[in-house]
Each structure stands twice: as C-alpha cells, then as structure tokens.
Amino acid sequence: MEGIDHRMVSVNGITMHIAEKGPKEGTVVLLLHGFPDLWYTWRHQITALSSLGHRAVAPDLRGYGDSDSPECFSEYTCLHLVGDLVALLDSVAGDQEKVFLVGHDWGAIVGWYLCLFRPEKIKGFVCLSVPYRPRNPKVKPVEGFKAVFGDDYYICRFQEPGKAEREIACADPRRVLKNIFIGRELGPPILPKDNPFGANPNPNCEQVKLPEWFSKEDLDYYVSKFKKTGFTGGLNYYRAMDLTWELTAPWTGAKIQVPVKFMTGDLDMVYTTPGVKEYIHGGGFAADVPNLQEVVVIEDAGHFVNQEKPQEVTAHINDFFTKLQDNYKSF
Secondary structure, eight states: OTTOEEEEEEETTEEEEEEEESOTTSOEEEEEOOTTOOGGGGHHHHHHHHHTTOEEEEEOOTTSTTSOOOSSGGGOSHHHHHHHHHHHHHHHSTTOSOEEEEEETHHHHHHHHHHHHOGGGEEEEEEESOOOOOOOTTSOHHHHHHHHHOTTBHHHHTOSTTHHHHHHHHHOHHHHHHHHHHOOOOSSOBOOSSSTTOSSOOTTGGGSOOOTTSOHHHHHHHHHHHHHHOSHHHHHHHHTHHHHHHHTGGGTTOOOOSOEEEEEETTOTTTTSTTHHHHHHSSHHHHHSTTEEEEEEETTOOSOHHHHSHHHHHHHHHHHHHHHHHHHHHO
16 A cells, blocks of 8 residues: 555564554554454554554564464464564664554454563553453363353364365355455354355355445455465464463463553454453453553444444544553653
8 A cells, every 4th residue: 555665574583574654753553463364454544543643563463464474383372472573563663662552353362462471562552352351270262162152163163273274265265255354243253064164155256245444455455365375374373372371371360551442343243242241341351451441332343343444443542542642741
C-alpha cells in the first residue's frame, strides 16, 4: 500500500518482515496480527495512526507471510514469540524505553505474554478479541478445551501435524480464507468430522458477495501469501500451547500490570463463547488485569473488528494512547 515501507529485520535467529509508517521520532505502536492473518490486517490502522504522529510497526509474525517459518511446532512457544518481539523492539524503537502495543487474536495472546514478561517495555496495551486468561496449573490447555468443548473444538482438531493442512488444501485455501474472514458464526468453533473446511468447493463460491470492508483485492493478497507459505506456521501456534503451558509454570498466578484497553465485536466468536462474557464483565478479567481501564464492545462487528470497523477501532486506540501519553507527560 502507498506510503508503507517494508523491510526485513533479523530477530532472535529468524528473519522477520515488517511494514511501517510514520515519523521516526513518533512513539512506536507495535501491531500484532492473529490467525490466519498478516501485517495486512492493520493496513487501515497503519495509515491512520501514522497520520496522527505515531510510528506504526506491523510485523508478519514468525510462521507467517514473508517472515521465516520454522518447521517444528516446538519453535512457536510464547518464549520464542516474545523473544522475537523484544529483539524487534530493540531494532525499531531506538532509544524509546516504552512503546504502545496492539494485538488481535493470536497477536493479543502474544501481546499478553509480552506484557507479562517485559512490562517495562509497554506504555499501554490495546487488546482486541482475546482477553487475558491466566495459567491454570491443574490442566493443560488442550485437555481443558476437550473437556469443555469436545474433541472437535477447532484448537483440538489442529493438534495433529499435517492433518489440518491437508483438510484446508482439499477445501481450497481461497474458500477457507474467505469463509474465515467474512463468516459470522457465533460461539466456539466446532469443526465437522468430515470435510471440516468444506471439501468439494462450491463452483459458485466466487459469486458470494464480499462485504464492503473486505474486497476481492484484500482476499487476493491473503491468498497469494498463504499459497506461498501454507498454513503450518500459523497452526504451529496452537500445537505449541501445551508446551507453552509447561514453560510458564513460574508465572502461575501472575497478573498483567500494564494499562490495558480491551475491545471486541459483539458478534465475535470468542466473545460469544460460553463463559467469556461473564469473565470479561463479571470481575474476573479485572482481577487478573488490575490496570484494565476500559472494555469496549463494538456493535455489529465480528471477529476481525479492526478490519470491519477500522475508523472506530483506530479512534479508540488513539484515544487511549493519547490519554496515557498525557499522563506520562504530567509526571
């Protein structure tokens, strides 16, 4: 996109692609995407935030797009992912001691870990879609998901290396990506045992009208990147969840101490999963994140709220960061 610079950065033993825009002296806003996504999910925010004086930096996370994609899922633990970001900040933030952070979906999860491990680097965190959930020392994540949602819960179905990749290939990656981005199914994603992504593609798939916020050009960009890389890198995040659980035992009971603003669409599949609303609004979330300053539920928006409602989301991000910036200046 016009005016957005792209470059490769060496971080933590891999090469990472980043997209950036904004004045060099502007406060860095680090934007983290989720699954199955890319830096591109932040295209609207990059342009808008940079025009407001911020320096927006959006990487393709490990395993995605033009960044390196290690083969083994054991190289996708939270320690690897946060290690990538710490090295990235050392490269792009210069002498800025703290930066602003925004994360969506898996980018939100990685953002929570960055705030947990290195809070001294973060001025404030705007989290989209996925609230912080502290480590449960009594049960591993995948086992817990199976107990609550069953064996066909999408995270459980993603565990076997190679299987989901084959199923996506049978269904046609273009169709899968399109359905994920524009779908509006509520509640926990449960995959059918047969043809979970809809094999035998519908020849009329291309005739299904895309919403205004997601154009054919947008879909073409995603398809071009995932045809090149495949989906293994992104799926490996899910396959490393139990290993991350093992490695994070020292942080059992730890709370998030940085200032946080949480946003979600009212039709988000995460927000509409049983128990999530109660956790977010019932006091549990605020107990685990003592500096939770605001919760925003955006009407008529699904999971990809940053793309569906870009102006509204950007305004909320800038408002929160401006308030925090003013507070820092007052000290």
